[in-house]
Every structure is written in C-alpha cells, then in structure tokens.
Amino acid sequence: MAGFFKKIINKITNKAEIDWDELEADLIAADLGARLSMTIIDELQDLGRKINAEDVISTTKKHIASILPQDLPDLKPRTDALPHVIVMVGVNGTGKTTSTAKLARHLKNQGHSVMVAAADTFRAAAVEQLQVWADRLQIPITTGAQNADPSSVCYTAHQACIKQGIDFLICDTAGRLHTRNNLMEELAKIERTIAKQDQTAPHTKLIVVDATTGSNALQQAKEFNKAIELSGLVVTKLDGSGKGGIIVSIYQELNIPAHFIGLGEEPEQFKMFNKEQFAQEIM
Numbered sequence: 001m002a003g004f005f006k007k008i009i010n011k012i013t014n015k016a017e018i019d020w021d022e023l024e025a026d027l028i029a030a031d032l033g034a035r036l037s038m039t040i041i042d043e044l045q046d047l048g049r050k051i052n053a054e055d056v057i058s059t060t061k062k063h064i065a066s067i068l069p070q071d072l073p074d075l076k077p078r079t080d081a082l083p084h085v086i087v088m089v090g091v092n093g094t095g096k097t098t099s100t101a102k103l104a105r106h107l108k109n110q111g112h113s114v115m116v117a118a119a120d121t122f123r124a125a126a127v128e129q130l131q132v133w134a135d136r137l138q139i140p141i142t143t144g145a146q147n148a149d150p151s152s153v154c155y156t157a158h159q160a161c162i163k164q165g166i167d168f169l170i171c172d173t174a175g176r177l178h179t180r181n182n183l184m185e186e187l188a189k190i191e192r193t194i195a196k197q198d199q200t201a202p203h204t205k206l207i208v209v210d211a212t213t214g215s216n217a218l219q220q221a222k223e224f225n226k227a228i229e230l231s232g233l234v235v236t237k238l239d240g241s242g243k244g245g246i247i248v249s250i251y252q253e254l255n256i257p258a259h260f261i262g263l264g265e266e267p268e269q270f271k272m273f274n275k276e277q278f279a280q281e282i283m
Contacts, residue, residue, distance in 0.1 A: 004030040004245070005060075009053040018044075018051060027060070031214045031245035033252060036063060061279045067252055068275045072232060072259050075168070075204060077112055083161035083169045085194055085201040087154075088234075089187060089224050090208035092175030095236035097126050099208045099262055100172040101133030102270035103234070106260075108139060112167040117157035118143045119150040119190065120174040130172055137267070140166075150174060150186060151193035158197050171202070184227035191228060206259060208234045209246065217246045221254055232259030235273070239263045244278060 008026065012018065020041060027037035040059055044051050078084050086103070090096040097120070104114045116134055120126035121144050134141035142157035144150075154171045161169045173190060174183065194201045207224050209217035224230060238244055238261050247258045258273035 005057050008056050012051075012053040012056065020045070023056070027245075031211075031217075031249055032060075033218075033245070033249040036067070036248060036252060039063065064248055064279050065275065067248055068278075069251070069257050071272070071274055072257055074110065074272060075107065077167040078203075081165065082198050082201075083115075083158065083166050084203050085158060085198070086168065086170045086204040086206065087187075087190065087194075087202045087228065088170060088172050088206055088208060089228060089230075090175060091220055092123075094175070094208045094210040094213075095262060096175055096208040097129050097172050098133070098265070099234045099236060099260070099270070100130065100170050101137060102262065102267050103206075103260065104133075104139050104168075104170055105137050105267045106270060107168050107170075108137065113165070114168045114170065115140045115142065115157055115161050115164075115166050117141070117154050117169060117171040119153045119171050121146065121148045121150050121153060122174055126172070126175070133267075151190045154190050155193045155196070158194055158201070162197060184223070187224075187228045204231045205229065206232050206234050207256070208236060209250070211235050211237045211244055211246055214246060215249075218249050218253060221250050221256055225254055225256065230254075230256050232257050233273075234260045234262065236262035239269075247273070247278065 024037050024041050027040060028034055040063055043059055044055060088096055088100045100116060104116050107114045116130060116139060118127040118130045118141060124146055127143055131141060142153060144153040150173060157169055191202060205228050207221055207230050209220060233256055235247055235258055250256055261273050263269040
C-alpha cells in the first residue's frame, strides 16, 4: 500500500486542519475495514494535538503489526512419505491457476517434487493454461476429460503422487462463484475423496483473492471458509495498487492469514507473505 501512504502524505502535508471524515474514508478505501479505520481515527484524535502524515502512517503500521499474526512458515513435505496435498480455491479471475503454477515453481525451487492436478474440468481454458505452465516449469500434471468429476482428477493425481513418492500435490479447483451452493458442495466432495487415501489430507487449503476487489475478496473468503476450512490466503495483484489492506481485514474478520502474495504475472513474482515488509512497502 505504498500508494496509500503516499496519498496520505500528499493530502495531509501543508493542510491547516485534518478532515477526519475524509481520512476515515481513505482508510476504509484502502480496505482496512470500518472497525480498524475507526480505531485508528480514535487514537489519532486522542493525541489531542495537530497531527501530521507521519502520525497517520505510524499509527496505521502499528495497528497492522498488532493485528496480523506471525508469518507462516514455508510449506514442508510430510514426514510419513505421503504427499502434502494443497487445494487451491477461489472465484474466476483472481489468478488462481497462475498462482497454482507459481506455487509449484516455488516448491520445486526448494528442492521438492511437485505434481499439479487440473481439477477445473468445466473450463477447458483453465486446463490448457495449467498444462502450458506445467510444460514450461517441467512439472508433471494430471488432467481429466472435459466435464469430468473434479474429485476423480484429484484422486487419480493423489494416487500417482503416492506411487511415485512425490512430495507435493497441488489441486487447481474450478473458479467457483461463491454464491453457488452446489459448487461449494463439490469442494467438500474433493476433500472427502482425497481423504480416502490419506485421512489427514488435504493438508493445506488456500484461497486466492485479488487485492483490488476489496470487500468482495472478504465475502469470497467468508463463503469458501464455510465450505472448506481455509488455511491461508494467496493475495494477487499486490503490484502497486495500494489495496493490500484486505489482508488485514480478512485476518481480523476470519482469522485466515496471508501465506503467499503475487506481485505480477511472471512466475518469479510470487513470494511468501512477510508482515514487516508488507507494512513498510506494500502499504
């Protein structure tokens, strides 16, 4: 949210008086949410003196640091020789399939073996896109026929990973509209099917959200969390939009931490979330 802080500096510097309503609106527009925005405003007003841009920035950063948890550790292979199963969920257009490929690359670069499963079988373009990424990254992929049962694709991929001793399986599920109950039920079926070969699987469930969609991202996380208890966020389009506040809102509302962030289209523009860096650079 470097863009947010720059905007605050430009607005407040050389102003005779603070427009508190405007400042609160700016905080909310940065997707920090009404509750946190009001808390920041109250604290600034309680200073009982004229405030400057640095007061706003330091107070905002302090609250972000106090709300967000310790950074999550990187994903690790299982110790029992079974694959660590990751399920990727989210609505269409968030960058879910691309994030699946980027995560696969990240894990491969850590020295782990990885397979991806193209379980978005109702959208041929999604399967083709993941196939292109898999070929580019030289990562094995499991696909199914058009409109095949997504859970069967995940099951087949899981079976192959077990036989081949592969460390990680990443299942790219359909980009569901979070208002479609039958599609949410499909996620539960994927969970049940994977668990047939390993009762502890899936082990990591990540929702991919687009930082620029604001409150829609929060609503998506709420709905998906009801269907499949989420482990963390992958937040895309954090490339100078000044909209990273959604990370704070989702954690404050749902206790779902950011795990990875996407900063652009290229596979290397993907990294683990770091809250200190987030507060300093992205905000």
